Amino acid sequence: MSVKIGVPRGMYFYKYYPFTKAFLTELGAEVVPSPQTNKEILDMGSRYCIDDACLPVKVYHGHAHYLKDKVDHMLLPRLTSVVPREYICPKFGGLPEMVKYSVADLPHIIDVEIDLYKSKSNLIKSLYEAGKMFTKNPYRIKRAADKAVREHNLYQTSLLKGNLSGKYIDGDDIISNNSGPLIGIAAHPYLIYDSFINMKLLEKLSNRGFKFFLPEMLEKKVIEGKCEAFEKRMFWSSSKDLVGSSLYMIDNDKIDGVLMLTAFGCGIDSLSIDLIKRLEKKAYGKPFMVITLDEHTGDANFNTRLEAFLDLVDRRNKI
Ligand code: SF4
Incomplete structure (x- = not known):
């Protein structure tokens, strides 16, 4: 039976879910996204997150709470930089810690860091680190990474053409x-x-x-x-x-x-x-x-x- 990896539907989800899904699925995992935000998820986020966090961070906590008993592992990557010589908002870098210390009884967390500040090639290192959880075969990880990049490019093209992310991710538009x-x-x-x-x-x-x-x-x-x-x-x-x-x-x-x-x-x-x-x-x-x-x-x-x-x-x- 394949391991279930939970992916909270918040923050970077709408930018990188197709990439994430392709990578993990190719490595044999079952990817489980949380559903669209609803009142229960928002309430859980507000309850478990620190008060002065921004709304999206609170919502993200709610999604992590929703998934925690439904999956074997949860993907909470630490995004430090997603573009060379630029930083993303610091909240993205602190998310794994914030969630770990606020939501109790979480499954094992995959909190690999993505830091492309110095070079895009750091992504390869991070993907190998995450991929090692599933296989020791570097060629398999490379194949999964290539597939993820292809999927990401298709997703970007779809958005550029004017489609909404929901069309690609959930099939609705x-x-x-x-x-x-x-x-x-x-x-x-x-x-x-x-x-x-x-x-x-x-x-x-x-x-x-x-x-x-x-x-x-x-x-x-x-x-x-x-x-x-x-x-x-x-x-x-x-x-x-x-x-x-x-x-x-x-x-x-x-x-x-x-x-x-x-x-x-x-x-x-x-x-x-x-x-x-x-x-x-x-x-x-x-x-x-x-x-x-x-x-x-x-x-x-x-x-x-x-x-x-x-x-x-x-x-x-x-x-
Ligand atoms: S503080 Fe950061 S994560 Fe929160 S809404 Fe602003 S840019 Fe987004």
Whole structure:
């Protein structure tokens, strides 16, 4: 019988799940993702995580709690850097410790570190370290790694074509071919694709006849190009993606309004948003709104703000 590896559906899940699944499956494991976030998962996350963590970290704790009795091992990698010469948000690096000390009775944790700061080739080392748990044959690990890279590339291509991550990961898709205005949504993937914590934003837009544009639909080089406007090189991957994609959306005439989602307790976003707001005011005047999500955000409050923003977009388009 194959070993079951749990993968919590939060944080890096929407970026790397196809990679992870392909790698582990090729090595003979059964990969068990947690389900979409629901009230029970969010409540568990809020209960077991430290109070002042950001919302996505709390949600992640809830997913780990959900999986803990259902799997033999749990994958909680320590992501330090996923792009050479850039760091990811420090919360990603501290996740394994945070979860281990907050959620009791966890199964064995696979907490291999991914640190590409100095070179991409460090990934190979990390994959061998993780792969050794399943086989001593380095060729088998290499085959699994190659398959994972192929799968990751296919996933990225699918996102670039405008598909949602859910289409690739779960086989569901809510994109409709609406002809209405185009809304740019600038946010981290774990806010955009978690329909429970974002109050079903994409579905709501789709049902109201709006189209949407997401950061994953942009080539990395476009984001890099936008960030070149700053004097200093940005070395936080999370804020670079957010700032670069927001500037693209604000600057692009085909996009009728920009909605930013941010998580309560996110220090990185508060700096990025401040920067974006200043640039946005100076140059454009396009409908632009920031909505902060936390575990207490209610549907009514969220809907009121969203409706106000969409009305503004509609009105501006009629002028
Ligand atoms: S970037 Fe912000 S929301 Fe994301 S993990 Fe870091 S602190 Fe939390």
